[in-house]
Amino acid sequence: MSSNTTSEPTIFIIFGGTGDLNARKITPALYNLFLDGWMPKQFSIIGTGRTQLTDEQFRKNMLDDINQFSRSGKADKEKWAEFEKNIYYQASDVKDAETYKEFGKKIDGHNAEWKTKANVIYYLAVSPNLFPIIASNLAKAKLAEDKLKTRIVIEKPFGHDLDTAKELNQLLSSIFNECQIYRIDHYLGKETVQNIMAFRFANSIMEPLWNRNYIEHVQISVTEQLGVEERGDYYDGSGALRDMIQNHLLQLLCHVAMEPPVSFNADEVRDRKVDVLKAMRKFTPEDVRMSAVRGQYGSGWMQGKEVPAYRDEPKVDPQSNTETFAAFKFFVDNWRWQGVPFYVRTGKRMHQSSSVISIQFRDVPHLIFPTEAAESWQQNRLIISIQPEMSIRLQVQAKRPGIDMVLNVVDMVFDYKGTYSQQAPEAYETLILDTMLGDQTLFMRGDQVEAAWELVMPILSTWQHKKSLNFPNYSADSWGPEAAEALIARDGFNWFTLPVNGKK
Missing domain, CATH: 3.40.50.720 (NAD(P)-binding Rossmann-like Domain)
Structure with missing residues (x-):
């Protein structure tokens, strides 16, 4: 704003x-x-x-x-x-x-x-x-x-696939100039998302660490406890990949992975985001098999209430092949990020509603402390929580008080509620004001939309032509299908989740 x-x-x-x-x-x-x-x-x-x-x-x-x-x-x-x-x-x-x-x-x-x-x-x-x-x-x-x-x-949604997105772009461009078109994605108006850029580019201590030499992997998770509710007719023609990955989560990935812009000019910022999308490795059919997971929720219990399976929701095809969960391993093939996996997941009827970016740093090259001193050893991690809380946490090792040398993980925390007394504006307030002021920094440009569609089209095509035989494959109030855990576990990692009441 x-x-x-x-x-x-x-x-x-x-x-x-x-x-x-x-x-x-x-x-x-x-x-x-x-x-x-x-x-x-x-x-x-x-x-x-x-x-x-x-x-x-x-x-x-x-x-x-x-x-x-x-x-x-x-x-x-x-x-x-x-x-x-x-x-x-x-x-x-x-x-x-x-x-x-x-x-x-x-x-x-x-x-x-x-x-x-x-x-x-x-x-x-x-x-x-x-x-x-x-x-x-x-x-x-x-x-x-x-x-x-x-x-x-x-x-959103801006198009149903690459072809329809291009058609809509062409139509709008025949009537309006690009500077008049505001493709709104409310995620980009959230305070913590905007703070990613401030955190990265306003602090000299972060940029030297923000690359493949120090970062081991990145996770982006947007999970919801809600099901499709009354949106079954829309959602059944969309799915998690179209509804969340193609826009929201890829935009979060661009914020994390983009190169420093020369200025805060709208097109300069958006150019750097397009660079990320163009650098992302395209999926082959084999990549879809090994690095993409889809799921659909079954029935279960949520907060003491029994909830139906996706196929039993109103206005949903009883034989629907639409995914309500999607997880991927992406790579950004450039000098900064070569070889660093970006794990992305989203799903409905999950155990927790949260939007979190977790950046895990590489381990220290040599551990000097005895085993008993570092039993709870954990690599440094930067956690950007978009919701339910708005915070940025840096997890580091520190000595526990006492005579013995015992290390514990401690959090260095910036959170909005604890730091600022005024209430943060809603995302739509920020974006509507920017529209009035003619500032397009937080809005998607036409080529950005098309680049995102180009990335997901091979996955969509593969899934559409090969029906899943095991839907539903995760129950309500879970963390999604087992294949999603296997996707990240194969690389020796696990999905990060926010603590709830002191427990994960």
Whole structure:
């Protein structure tokens, strides 16, 4: 999130204004930005959807959403009264080009009232199949012609595969310039993810160690206790590889593996991320067999409640071959990382909900201490926890108090709650503000999206053409299929997990 910057008058047009994403994330983010003084003095929020609502009804719905989902709690009456004056609703069918004329009238009306030309942000919080339709209709209505004042925000998934991602990129590029397109990945807006760059590039002690000479391997794990719940129709056509690996986890990997950028310029940072994706070793069919694991959860018990198997979830094919778990061993073939494995995993109905990056350093070249002094010896490890806690821990060996020389692992910890009194902004607040300010540093560029798809396509193709015969292969409340443990154990390592109540 930028600071000391005032955004220009802005009009938000939220397609999918009556949807769940707007309710849970976008509306609360806009309100919190308003509370914290980041919204421009002149702004307008125009929600749109097929439901027939008045402005007053839509405002009431937004208030309910804020009261339920905002990090700041229930809305203050005076602040809300000030905020809601800027909220409007326009019922529309996004497939009908004629309805876009109404948006044009509202934009012109605000510009006349404010006596300036406002920035216009089209936020597509809708099903991916509507992205091309909305973009094309904006062009037909001549609502995307001002390249300096118009921006479009695209939620993931950006394409279903490489071909559809390229098609969408080509369509958007025919209407907008790349500097107008904001492909949003909320993971990149999380405070701890942003802090990876600060930790690496603002501290001289880290960069000399950040390479194959000192780092033995890297793990990136994003695990969820939740199942697919009511998202079965979407998820069954997607799976863990498309839903999480292709975007979220590969972006985390890029943050860890990227070369130092020359500056914090958006394209300079994104160039370095693309370099990582292009350097990653492509999978052959044999690599898929040896270095990729897929899984699907069965039934079980979660926190004292019985939960169904994936194939028994609503709107899921009873014979589904969709993976709810995926784990891989990647390599980045360049001078910095040659030979260092990057282990990546994600899954649903796992034992713990967490997002963690673990960087294990190589062992000391010679152990001078007697065996009894180092019984609990452990290699140094840097742990970046994105959730549930936000922290960075460096695990080192230290002498235990006492007469004897006994070594213990101790943590050198930076955590947000213990260090800062103010509440960290939600990821969507950071990303929406950056959109208003025209800062694309935390957004994916078109070539970056395509490079990520190119990397995963051989895996997708192999899995699609070879049905798994052992699904479901892990139970709810477990750490995934046994093959995932074998994947990392073959190299002499084990998956790192955050301690829960003092226990792993």
